[in-house]
Amino acid sequence: xxxxxxxxxxxxxxxxxxxxxxxxxxxxxxxxxxxxxxxxxxxxxxxxxxxxxxxxxxxxxxxxxxxxxxxxxxxxxxxxxxxxxxxxxxxxxxxxxxxxxxxxxxxxxxxxxxxxxxxxxxxxxxxxxxxxxxxxxxxxxxxxxxxxxxxxxxxxxxxxxxxxxxxxxxxxxxxxxxxxxxxxxxxxxxxxxxxxxxxxxxxxxxxxxxxxxxxxxxxxxxxxxxxxxxxxxxxxxxxxxxxxxxxxxxxxxxxxxxxxxxxxxxxxxxxxxxxxxxxxxxxxxxxxxxxxxxxxxxxxxxxxxxxxxxxxxxxxx
Ligand code: EPU
Numbered sequence: 001x002x003x004x005x006x007x008x009x010x011x012x013x014x015x016x017x018x019x020x021x022x023x024x025x026x027x028x029x030x031x032x033x034x035x036x037x038x039x040x041x042x043x044x045x046x047x048x049x050x051x052x053x054x055x056x057x058x059x060x061x062x063x064x065x066x067x068x069x070x071x072x073x074x075x076x077x078x079x080x081x082x083x084x085x086x087x088x089x090x091x092x093x094x095x096x097x098x099x100x101x102x103x104x105x106x107x108x109x110x111x112x113x114x115x116x117x118x119x120x121x122x123x124x125x126x127x128x129x130x131x132x133x134x135x136x137x138x139x140x141x142x143x144x145x146x147x148x149x150x151x152x153x154x155x156x157x158x159x160x161x162x163x164x165x166x167x168x169x170x171x172x173x174x175x176x177x178x179x180x181x182x183x184x185x186x187x188x189x190x191x192x193x194x195x196x197x198x199x200x201x202x203x204x205x206x207x208x209x210x211x212x213x214x215x216x217x218x219x220x221x222x223x224x225x226x227x228x229x230x231x232x233x234x235x236x237x238x239x240x241x242x243x244x245x246x247x248x249x250x251x252x253x254x255x256x257x258x259x260x261x262x263x264x265x266x267x268x269x270x271x272x273x274x275x276x277x278x279x280x281x282x283x284x285x286x287x288x289x290x291x292x293x294x295x296x297x298x299x300x301x302x303x304x305x306x307x308x309x310x311x312x313x314x315x316x317x
Contacts, residue, residue, distance in 0.1 A: 024061045027054040035084040040144050041237045041278050044084030047093035054098050064176040075199050077149030081237055085314030086284045096148050111208050118148025118200040130216050134207035136165040138218040142226045148200035154188045158222050163188030165205045173198040191309055231269045235278040241306040249306055250274035253294055256301040263290040
């Protein structure tokens, strides 16, 4: 079912885009949806249309339609590692949030294999691995966001990365064609992957069989450590900058004297300096200005150029 008005999107004449797409599309289509509702930073202006496909066929239809019409497409997962412009995003933003099927497809003596759809919240997957006594994801406890986003950016923590447990990834390209990428071709690196452009549909992961209590214990220890070191309950996008080779960006930002620096309602966190917090009414332009200021200070102090870890999206960015 399509929701929202039937307002026209720039460049489209005739029946509205929502009406046209809605004929073959199962899920939600929302006109002028505020992206701040879909990011952990609570920042971001409106998308012309925000689409939440309910199934893969609807997604395929939508992508084919948009590519044929030349309408821009932006794909988001859990919105936990992105900064979206205050002016919003042109075209259609597609969210994976309704694609959340998880199935254990093989139970062997020493491991299990799982099929996981991309919109599955990473922490739901960790809960399943805890209940089933499956080890390999413990270090990722407390990381927000969806599996698809985590895989694309090879999310990691406490020495493990999601890429470590992936066997293969199914991706739908922007024309609606599906391909399977095996782990070796996915080129997982530090907070990066070479997964083909498009919408990550699902992954096959392989986890080791273990005692559920041991898995749970390790997760609790990591979560406690994370709570001590990171402001995990505040509005943020996680670490803003990548760690330069061999050194923590957080430590550099801290030692350059940036903790507590503020632009509008965006603040460099006192607990971990690589987290910038939205204190309430923060916006993207202040966030970017603070990034620039912090970058400049770190460069002046250490001669090191920090690179963003977060993805910056939308008009004028
Ligand atoms: N440190 C400071 N001041 C700070 C922050 C850190 O002095 O404000 C020092 C710490 O005391 C420690 C060292 O820097 O000695 C490293 O800090 P930490 O263990 O917190 O790790 P990190 O390198 O800053 C990385 C990841 C985190 C991940 C943690 C834990 C990046 C950019 N960050 O942080 O990932 O959770 O390790 O494994 O790779 C993320 O990617 O969003 C993220 C939060």
